[in-house]
Amino acid sequence: MRLFAPIVLCLFVSTVTFSQEKLNIKFGKITAADFEVTSPLIDSNTNAIVLADIGNTEFDGNFRDWFTLLFTRHKRIKILNNKGFDAASMSILLYSQNEKVEKLTEIKALTYNLENNNIVTTKLSSKDIFEEKGKGNYVIKKLTFPGVKVGSIIDLEYTITSGFLFNLQPWEFQGEYPCLWSEYNVALPDFFNYVILSQGYLPFDINTSKIGYNNFNAQNATSVNNNFITTEISNKKWIIKNIPPLKEENFTSTIENHISKIEFQLSEYRFPSRAVQPVLESWSKVAEKMMESPEFGIAFTKSNDWLSDDLKKITQGSKNQEDATKKIYEFIRDNFTSTSNYGLYLSDNTNLKDIFKRKSGKSCEINLLLLAMLHHEKITSTPVLLSLRNRGKVHTIYPLMDRFNYLVVEVIVDGKTYYLDASKPMLGFNQLAPDCYNGVAWSLTKDAQNQVNFYADSLKENNFTTVLFSVEKPGELLGTSYNTLGNNASLSFRQNMKNTNITTLTNEISKSLIGDIKVSNLIIDSLNQYDNPVSVKYDLKMNVESDILYISPMFGEAITKNPFTSTKRNYPIEMPYLKNDSYTLNMAIPEGYEVEEMPKSVRFKLNDDEGMFEYLIANRDGRLQLRSHIVLNKANFDMEDYEALREFYAFIIKKQGEQIVLKKTK
Numbered sequence: 001m002r003l004f005a006p007i008v009l010c011l012f013v014s015t016v017t018f019s020q021e022k023l024n025i026k027f028g029k030i031t032a033a034d035f036e037v038t039s040p041l042i043d044s045n046t047n048a049i050v051l052a053d054i055g056n057t058e059f060d061g062n063f064r065d066w067f068t069l070l071f072t073r074h075k076r077i078k079i080l081n082n083k084g085f086d087a088a089s090m091s092i093l094l095y096s097q098n099e100k101v102e103k104l105t106e107i108k109a110l111t112y113n114l115e116n117n118n119i120v121t122t123k124l125s126s127k128d129i130f131e132e133k134g135k136g137n138y139v140i141k142k143l144t145f146p147g148v149k150v151g152s153i154i155d156l157e158y159t160i161t162s163g164f165l166f167n168l169q170p171w172e173f174q175g176e177y178p179c180l181w182s183e184y185n186v187a188l189p190d191f192f193n194y195v196i197l198s199q200g201y202l203p204f205d206i207n208t209s210k211i212g213y214n215n216f217n218a219q220n221a222t223s224v225n226n227n228f229i230t231t232e233i234s235n236k237k238w239i240i241k242n243i244p245p246l247k248e249e250n251f252t253s254t255i256e257n258h259i260s261k262i263e264f265q266l267s268e269y270r271f272p273s274r275a276v277q278p279v280l281e282s283w284s285k286v287a288e289k290m291m292e293s294p295e296f297g298i299a300f301t302k303s304n305d306w307l308s309d310d311l312k313k314i315t316q317g318s319k320n321q322e323d324a325t326k327k328i329y330e331f332i333r334d335n336f337t338s339t340s341n342y343g344l345y346l347s348d349n350t351n352l353k354d355i356f357k358r359k360s361g362k363s364c365e366i367n368l369l370l371l372a373m374l375h376h377e378k379i380t381s382t383p384v385l386l387s388l389r390n391r392g393k394v395h396t397i398y399p400l401m402d403r404f405n406y407l408v409v410e411v412i413v414d415g416k417t418y419y420l421d422a423s424k425p426m427l428g429f430n431q432l433a434p435d436c437y438n439g440v441a442w443s444l445t446k447d448a449q450n451q452v453n454f455y456a457d458s459l460k461e462n463n464f465t466t467v468l469f470s471v472e473k474p475g476e477l478l479g480t481s482y483n484t485l486g487n488n489a490s491l492s493f494r495q496n497m498k499n500t501n502i503t504t505l506t507n508e509i510s511k512s513l514i515g516d517i518k519v520s521n522l523i524i525d526s527l528n529q530y531d532n533p534v535s536v537k538y539d540l541k542m543n544v545e546s547d548i549l550y551i552s553p554m555f556g557e558a559i560t561k562n563p564f565t566s567t568k569r570n571y572p573i574e575m576p577y578l579k580n581d582s583y584t585l586n587m588a589i590p591e592g593y594e595v596e597e598m599p600k601s602v603r604f605k606l607n608d609d610e611g612m613f614e615y616l617i618a619n620r621d622g623r624l625q626l627r628s629h630i631v632l633n634k635a636n637f638d639m640e641d642y643e644a645l646r647e648f649y650a651f652i653i654k655k656q657g658e659q660i661v662l663k664k665t666k
């Protein structure tokens with residue numbers, strides 16, 4: 001996949017003035033002409049448009065905090081309709097650690113309305129700014145612009161002062177609303193080396209770096225008596241113009257993977273007369289710290305003798321290590337409840353003995369207990385850190401630990417490698433949920449750190465359905481449907497059956513069928529055998545007494561809705577697994593009827609060998625025989641493939657919706 005996929009857009013016409021590298025716009029300065037904004041980015045679905053979003057980060061030397069980050073932002077938005085009022089409610093994130101919090105040192109917010117060609121300005125009051133606790137280490141400042149109407153322009157400017165040098169503000173160029181101009185400027189002193197991570201599919205209109213110099217008053221930065229030190233400054237500027245909105249659509253792991261943005265990771269300090277001091281740790285250092293942590297490595301590698309009696313009962317009758325591994329895994333999976341789907345470490349004031357006693361804990365705590373039991377039995381097992389699909393991908397090289405939010409277990413027995421997640425009920429042995437298949441993961445020990453690849457392209461979902469109909473007596477066809485589900489569909493089915501019953505499921509199947517068809521004798525196989533796929537079998541009875549019969553030959557198994565609804569897509573398509581759906585129909589033609597009309601056989605390929613749909617139908621010896629087969633050999637597609645995928649599914653829906661027409665013979 002290309003790093004950048006260019007999107008061609010026409011230049012917009014607006015009263016906002018552009019120069020090569022600078023936008024002529026200032027907070028609080030506006031004219032009546034500024035309300036006239038036209039752009040090819042605006043269509044019937046555009047509720048608001050960002051006229052400008054400009055950020056700046058500088059470093060300031062000081063005595064108390066060593067160095068301070070000063071981040072300023074100016075954002076101007078025009079509200080186009082009532083649905084755009086949401087854009088007038090904003091949140092500003094402030095990082096906190098212990099009792100130290102970034103400070104919102106200055107904030108100004110104005111609403112402009114054009115009334116009788118006069119600009120009426122409404123100012124935000126400080127009492128209308130609210131604070132609440134955010135997720136993790138964040139505090140949120142919330143505000144809503146006053147006096148907002150359709151056609152309003154809102155103007156926001158604020159400054160954040162931060163002593164957290166590792167938290168240099170990232171910048172998102174793309175968001176929910178189209179943006180005419182997004183710009184970020186960062187002045188990086190040579191004292192600090194940051195890894196700059198760029199993401200997205202939009203090319204920069206401007207990407208420059210100019211060298212300058214500056215004096216800093218930073219007493220703790222150097223051991224010399226003179227507090228003023230001079231260093232080289234790298235003045236970086238990134239600008240993207242005419243940015244389309246980015247909204248989450250079907251088959252998206254998380255929109256965060258695709259937003260055009262820049263992030264920074266502090267990697268080292270480089271001060272005069274001092275050795276370079278690394279900040280960004282290596283994987284070996286990360287592994288060493290984690291394995292020496294009482295909340296992680298020590299928790300499962302110590303003896304844990306308190307488990308001995310229970311493990312004797314759990315593993316009783318095991319023939320070998322693989323059998324023992326399965327028994328331990330199944331014991332935890334079937335008897336413990338996950339209270340949270342995220343995390344890597346034991347909670348504060350919690351140990352594995354507590355988790356075992358109460359039979360519940362975070363998903364990572366349950367899997368740490370699995371590790372402890374396996375280690376107790378001397379079964380080779382290691383923790384694997386990963387990021388779930390809805391969290392976003394991890395970096396393939398740097399150990400950016402805030403990206404990792406999930407823990408599974410790698411087990412090696414007799415040369416075979418298994419991956420286990422005991423926190424998911426009804427999950428089969430050596431199976432992980434599709435949301436774990438998010439690319440790169442890492443297995444950790446003190447001595448070895450290995451990259452593990454969980455790619456969606458390695459996961460295949462196989463679904464097989466066979467429907468057989470025969471004539472038992474005049475006026476009716478009797479049939480049987482056999483459906484064998486793939487691993488993911490089996491897991492979903494088992495989860496759904498916790499809240500339903502055979503009668504309800506029978507009624508749901510009946511509603512999915514077209515025509516006078518009755519469903520009975522529904523049987524579910526392997527519902528509680530989690531290592532095996534679920535099979536569903538039921539009987540069908542169809543009345544055939546009309547002069548003309550219209551038969552929908554897919555019998556409830558047809559795709560009826562195209563998952564690709566947008567006319568275009570600005571980022572790749574990420575399916576959770578490969579697809580192999582096979583449907584077979586063998587139906588006796590009722591006595592006294594003949595085929596008046598039936599669909600034609602077709603084969604349709606997607607990008608040569610990336611996918612295939614075949615619909616083969618024939619009338620042989622008084623029986624209708626149909627095979628419908630859908631194959632996707634890729635899980636991830638470039639945005640350039642979007643239209644082809646959309647047409648592929650549209651073709652399937654049309655073909656699977658066609659009917660067979662039977663008429664009575666004279």
